[in-house]
Amino acid sequence: MSATPVSFCIEARRGNARSASLTVRGRTTKTPAFMPVGTQGTVKGIPGHQLHEMGYRAALANTYHLHLRPGEETVARLGGVHRMMDFPGIILTDSGGFQVFSLSERNVVDDEGITFQSHLDGNRIRLTPHRAMEIQHALDSDIAMVLDECPPADASAKVLEEAVRRSIDWAGRCWEHHRSLSHDRAVFAISQGGKDPVLRRQMIDELTTVSFDGFALGGISVGEDRQVIRDEILAFTQWLPEDRPRYLMGVGSPRELFLAVRQGVDLFDCVMPTRNARNGHLYTREGILKMRNAIHAEDPRPVEADCPCTLCVRYSRGTLRHLLHAREMLGPMLATEHNLTFLLRLIQDLRRWVERGDAAVDFDWLDRHYP
Amino acid sequence: MSATPVSFCIEARRGNARSASLTVRGRTTKTPAFMPVGTQGTVKGIPGHQLHEMGYRAALANTYHLHLRPGEETVARLGGVHRMMDFPGIILTDSGGFQVFSLSERNVVDDEGITFQSHLDGNRIRLTPHRAMEIQHALDSDIAMVLDECPPADASAKVLEEAVRRSIDWAGRCWEHHRSLSHDRAVFAISQGGKDPVLRRQMIDELTTVSFDGFALGGISVGEDRQVIRDEILAFTQWLPEDRPRYLMGVGSPRELFLAVRQGVDLFDCVMPTRNARNGHLYTREGILKMRNAIHAEDPRPVEADCPCTLCVRYSRGTLRHLLHAREMLGPMLATEHNLTFLLRLIQDLRRWVERGDAAVDFDWLDRHYP
Numbered sequence: 001m002s003a004t005p006v007s008f009c010i011e012a013r014r015g016n017a018r019s020a021s022l023t024v025r026g027r028t029t030k031t032p033a034f035m036p037v038g039t040q041g042t043v044k045g046i047p048g049h050q051l052h053e054m055g056y057r058a059a060l061a062n063t064y065h066l067h068l069r070p071g072e073e074t075v076a077r078l079g080g081v082h083r084m085m086d087f088p089g090i091i092l093t094d095s096g097g098f099q100v101f102s103l104s105e106r107n108v109v110d111d112e113g114i115t116f117q118s119h120l121d122g123n124r125i126r127l128t129p130h131r132a133m134e135i136q137h138a139l140d141s142d143i144a145m146v147l148d149e150c151p152p153a154d155a156s157a158k159v160l161e162e163a164v165r166r167s168i169d170w171a172g173r174c175w176e177h178h179r180s181l182s183h184d185r186a187v188f189a190i191s192q193g194g195k196d197p198v199l200r201r202q203m204i205d206e207l208t209t210v211s212f213d214g215f216a217l218g219g220i221s222v223g224e225d226r227q228v229i230r231d232e233i234l235a236f237t238q239w240l241p242e243d244r245p246r247y248l249m250g251v252g253s254p255r256e257l258f259l260a261v262r263q264g265v266d267l268f269d270c271v272m273p274t275r276n277a278r279n280g281h282l283y284t285r286e287g288i289l290k291m292r293n294a295i296h297a298e299d300p301r302p303v304e305a306d307c308p309c310t311l312c313v314r315y316s317r318g319t320l321r322h323l324l325h326a327r328e329m330l331g332p333m334l335a336t337e338h339n340l341t342f343l344l345r346l347i348q349d350l351r352r353w354v355e356r357g358d359a360a361v362d363f364d365w366l367d368r369h370y371p
Numbered sequence: 372m373s374a375t376p377v378s379f380c381i382e383a384r385r386g387n388a389r390s391a392s393l394t395v396r397g398r399t400t401k402t403p404a405f406m407p408v409g410t411q412g413t414v415k416g417i418p419g420h421q422l423h424e425m426g427y428r429a430a431l432a433n434t435y436h437l438h439l440r441p442g443e444e445t446v447a448r449l450g451g452v453h454r455m456m457d458f459p460g461i462i463l464t465d466s467g468g469f470q471v472f473s474l475s476e477r478n479v480v481d482d483e484g485i486t487f488q489s490h491l492d493g494n495r496i497r498l499t500p501h502r503a504m505e506i507q508h509a510l511d512s513d514i515a516m517v518l519d520e521c522p523p524a525d526a527s528a529k530v531l532e533e534a535v536r537r538s539i540d541w542a543g544r545c546w547e548h549h550r551s552l553s554h555d556r557a558v559f560a561i562s563q564g565g566k567d568p569v570l571r572r573q574m575i576d577e578l579t580t581v582s583f584d585g586f587a588l589g590g591i592s593v594g595e596d597r598q599v600i601r602d603e604i605l606a607f608t609q610w611l612p613e614d615r616p617r618y619l620m621g622v623g624s625p626r627e628l629f630l631a632v633r634q635g636v637d638l639f640d641c642v643m644p645t646r647n648a649r650n651g652h653l654y655t656r657e658g659i660l661k662m663r664n665a666i667h668a669e670d671p672r673p674v675e676a677d678c679p680c681t682l683c684v685r686y687s688r689g690t691l692r693h694l695l696h697a698r699e700m701l702g703p704m705l706a707t708e709h710n711l712t713f714l715l716r717l718i719q720d721l722r723r724w725v726e727r728g729d730a731a732v733d734f735d736w737l738d739r740h741y742p
Contacts, residue, residue, distance in 0.1 A: 040697040041690070047701060049685060070668065070693045077669040078689040086685045297441065298448045314420060314457045318449040319412070322441045326411040329700045330418060 005184035006213045008245050012355040016238065016264040019354040022058075022245050024142040024186045024213075027090045029057035031245065031266035032350055034252060034343050035092060036274060040065045041075070041084050044274055045333040046340065048087030054309075054337070055344050057089040060269045063135055064099030068118050068125075072138035080140030092188075092269070093141035095132040095174075098218070098249075101150045109149055111166060129173035133181060143186040143214070146174035150219060151194065160194045167192050168206045175210050186213035188247060194219055197235055204239045214245035214267075221250040221270075230259055237263040254283060254346055255370040258363065261350045273343050277335035280324045283342040287369035289317075291335070296321040309341040310334055376555035377584045379616050383726040387609065387635040390725040393429075393616050395513040395557045395584075398461045400428035402616060402637035403721055405623060405714050406463060407645060411436045412446070412455050415645055416704040417711065419458030425680075425708070426715050428460040431640045434506055435470030438496075439489050443509035451511030463559075463640070464512035466503040466545075469589075469620075472521045480520055482537060500544035504552060514557040514585070517545035521590060522565065531565045538563050539577045546581050557584035559618060565590055568606055575610045585616035585638075592621040592641075601630055608634040625654060625717055626741040629734065632721045644714055648706035651695045654713040658740035660688075662706070667692040680712040681705055 010020045020031045035058045036043045036051060043051060043059065051059060061081050066072060078084055081091050100107050100116045104125075107116035113128030132147035148167040151159050171189045178187040189212040193199035207215065217240075220232055233248070237260070240246045245266045251257070252270020260268065273283065280291040284304045289296075291303070299317040307313075311320060311334035323331030353363070381391045391402045406429045407414045407422060414422060414430065422430060432452050437443060449455055452462050471478050471487045475496075478487035484499030503518035519538040522530050542560045549558040560583040564570035578586065588611075591603055604619070608631070611617045616637045622628070623641020631639070644654065651662040655675045660667075662674070670688040678684075682691060682705035694702030724734070 040699055041693060042699050042701045045700050045704070047681060047685070047705070049681075065697075069697060070689070074669055074689065074693070078671055078687050083687070084690050084693075298445055300449055310418065310420075314418070316449050316454070318441070318445065319455050322412060322445070322455070326436075326440060328411055328413050329416050329703065330413045332700065333416070333704070334418070 006186040008214070008243065010243070014354045014357065015262060017262050017350075017354045018264060018266070019351045020245070020266060022090070022266070024090055025184050027057070027088070027142060029090050030351060032257075032261045032347055032354075033058050033267055034257065034273075034347050035060045035267060035269040036340055037062070037269055037271045038085055038087075039271070040069070041081065043336070043340075044278065045329070045336045048085040050337070051340070052088055054341060055348075056340070058092065058267070059085065059087055059089060060092050060094065061085065061139065061141060062096070062099060063093045063132070063139065064096035064103070066093075066139060067096060067135050068120050072135045076138045076140065082140065090143065091141045092143035092267075093136045093139055093145065094249075095145045095147040095190075096127055096135065097132070097147050098150050100127060101152075109166070111169070113147070113170075114149075129170040130177050133174050133177045133187075137178075137181045137185075141185070143188060144174075144178060145216065146171040146187065146189050146212075148190045148192055148218060150192065153194070153219070155194065157196070160192075160196060160199060164193050164199050164203050168203060171207055171212075172210060175212065188212055188214035188216050188245075190216040190218040190249070191236070191240075192219050195232060200236050201239055204236075208241055212244070214247055215240045216247040216249050216267075217265075218249050220248060221256075229256060233260050233263050233265070237265055240264075252343065253370065254343070254366060257343070257346060258350065258366050258370075261354070273339040274336050277339040278332040280321075280331070280335060282335055283339050285365045285369065291317065291320050292324050293321075303338060304342075307338065307341060307345075309338045311338045377557040379585070379614065381614070385725045385728065386633065388633050388721075388725045389635060389637070390722045391616070391637060393461070393637070395461050396555050398428070398459070398513060400461050401722060403628075403632045403718055403725075404429050404638055405628065405644075405718050406431045406638060406640040407711055408433070408640055408642045409456055409458075410642070411440070412452065414707070414711075415649065416700070416707045419456040421708070422711070423459055425712060426719075427711070429463065429638070430456070430458055430460060431463050431465065432456065432510065432512065433467070433470060434464045434503070434510065435467035435474070437464075437510060438467060438506050439491050443506045447509045447511065453511065461514065462512045463514040463618075463638075464507045464510055464516065465620075466516045466518040466561075467498055467506065468503070468518045469521050471498060472523075480537070482540070484518070485520075500541040501548050504545050504548045504558075508549075508552045508556075512556070514559060515545075515549060516587065517542040517558065517560050517583075519561045519563055519589060521563065524565070524590070526565065528567070531563075531567060531570060535564050535570050535574050539574060542578055542583075543581060546583065559583055559585035559587050559616075561587045561589040561620070562607070562611075563590050566603060571607050572610055575607070579612055583615070585618055586611045587618040587620050587638075588636075589620050591619060592627075600627060604631050604634050604636070608636055611635075623714070624741065625714070625737060628714070628717060629721065629737050629741075632725075644710040645707050648710040649703040651692075651702070651706060653706055654710050656736045656740065662688065662691050663695050664692075674709060675713075678709065678712060678716075680709045682709045 104116035136144040247267035475487035507515040618638035
């Protein structure tokens with residue numbers, strides 16, 4: 001028997017929802033948790049230590065991007081992804097698969113892996129379950145994701161079935177190779193299967209025969225409309241093992257966070273909150289404020305009166321609008337901190353709701369402003 | 372007799388150099404001081420409160436840019452330039468003249484002012500001594516600059532003479548109108564005259580018949596080579612009144628700061644340290660490091676071991692290089708803080724040198740690395 005460097009302790013439950021502590025290699029995050037996305041080794045516009053000071057204890061880094069630039073060997077020589085991002089919390093890396101399918105050109109899938117062209121320089125690159133684990137190992141992330149095939153949302157049943165078959169096989173290979181590389185890092189499996197409940201269920205049943213440290217729902221927020229996402233969350237989350245973290249990939253709107261937490265999801269990541277911020281779309285309890293609009297030009301009020309972020313404490317709506325129009329990087333910097341502060345407070349409210357019940361938090365504003 | 376809301380107290384001297392305290396409207400900066408440039412209402416990539424926490428007590432905002440966008444009325448309605456920049460130190464605004472001559476198209480000068488086209492939308496705009504003071508008054512800066520004509524470095528003697536004649540006249544009109552608008556803000560005159568010592572002297576003699584709160588040397592760092600700048604500094608600074616702050620406009624390289632402080636200059640501004648930072652040129656005691664170069668790719672060392680800035684405390688050279696190549700805004704953010712930290716420490720060393728003598732600081736590194 002070896003020690004357990006990965007632990008997941010459920011501390012409270014309400015309906016299907018739960019709050020828990022996830023620890024990997026001595027780093028702990030409370031869940032539910034939203035993980036900001038550091039695509040190229042940094043969350044855009046926010047230093048890692050500031051994320052940590054804000055209260056974030058988990059973040060994501062993209063294997064595809066870091067593999068292409070600066071390369072995992074360079075990251076390793078610079079001390080690993082925690083040093084590079086200057087983030088002391090849990091860092092989860094994706095496998096790179098999703099970006100290969102969405103960003104790279106001329107990717108070709110076979111049973112052994114994927115061959116693709118870098119979107120940066122056109123170099124042909126080969127990604128296999130083996131390589132995906134080795135790259136993540138070199139990056140030195142705490143949680144690695146298995147390589148999976150990510151078919152488009154409108155894929156035919158045949159393509160979907162083929163992708164599921166391959167992804168199950170790859171998950172097993174990833175698990176084996178991960179265990180040969182590391183005994184203290186976590187590896188999560190990913191369920192694909194699109195909207196087909198039979199395929200989803202079948203894949204989850206296969207994946208759960210292996211003792212992965214956590215399970216993700218992939219392919220949920222790829223081009224589908226909202227209602228479909230809700231139904232899928234309702235249907236699929238329950239099939240994931242109760243005692244492992246459940247991670248809904250690519251989901252992060254306030255409404256979807258709320259719905260998914262209620263269904264028992266523990267972890268989230270999404271680029272939208274930070275991308276929205278850079279475009280001047282700011283989350284508030286009164287809905288999204290589009291800060292580039294003329295109506296804000298001379299408004300001396302803060303974006304949100306009770307928000308503790310730098311933007312809301314120190315700057316007016318009018319100044320933020322000016323910074324965005326003048327293309328000053330301070331605008332996206334402040335807006336990003338705000339949206340991440342908003343999501344952190346939402347997640348903290350959701351945790352309190354799980355721990356203390358409905359009376360603790362009033363979520364009517366979510367129904368009214370994020371329908 | 373009215374109270375003196377503007378004070379300049381010389382506290383130590385060494386040769387022609389001096390250290391002093393400049394106070395305007397209750398805000399104080401020690402001099403010599405370098406003022407970071409907040410072109411559009413922010414120093415690029417650094418929030419105002421962070422500049423203040425670093426130790427900066429004076430900064431510059433550009434009247435031309437803020438007049439065009441968002442407009443001085445909007446700045447006023449948002450609480451003035453201090454609130455907008457979130458900077459509690461002294462804010463100096465230029466008159467807009469320099470930008471009109473360098474940025475706008477089809478500018479036409481007459482004895483009453485300048486007519487120019489906005490570089491943003493092509494609108495025709497009229498700037499007069501009157502308007503220049505009114506705009507700066509609306510922005511609510513602490514120190515206003517008079518409007519002057521800024522001829523190019525290679526202007527003929529006739530053009531230069533004409534510009535000096537006009538600028539003397541405009542300075543008088545600015546002074547009169549400034550005094551009618553405000554009794555607690557400072558206004559500085561600007562000496563032009565290019566490289567011609569007779570013209571310079573003549574203009575300074577004219578300007579000093581009016582009790583401006585400070586005097587600037589303009590047109591010193593416009594396209595001239597280094598040696599010429601040195602000679603001009605040597606020749607011209609001495610003619611400015613001893614008991615008023617002396618401001619060398621547009622100068623900010625480590626070497627020039629050192630030379631100018633030795634000649635008795637008190638205030639500086641320059642976009643180069645922050646622009647250099649964004650381009651990956653970092654100031655160090657060993658000279659300028661070009662951080663985009665491949666040599667830094669896997670270097671785990673900080674840019675400067677003893678520097679207290681976020682970059683040097685938290686990030687490696689290799690990570691900075693990656694951030695710059697990946698066009699992540701965190702790169703320019705960190706590099707800007709570093710270069711401004713470097714200049715602040717240099718200025719603090721220069722102040723100590725004035726106060727305590729040569730033994731206090733070793734400036735050999737400047738001679739070796741910034742020749």
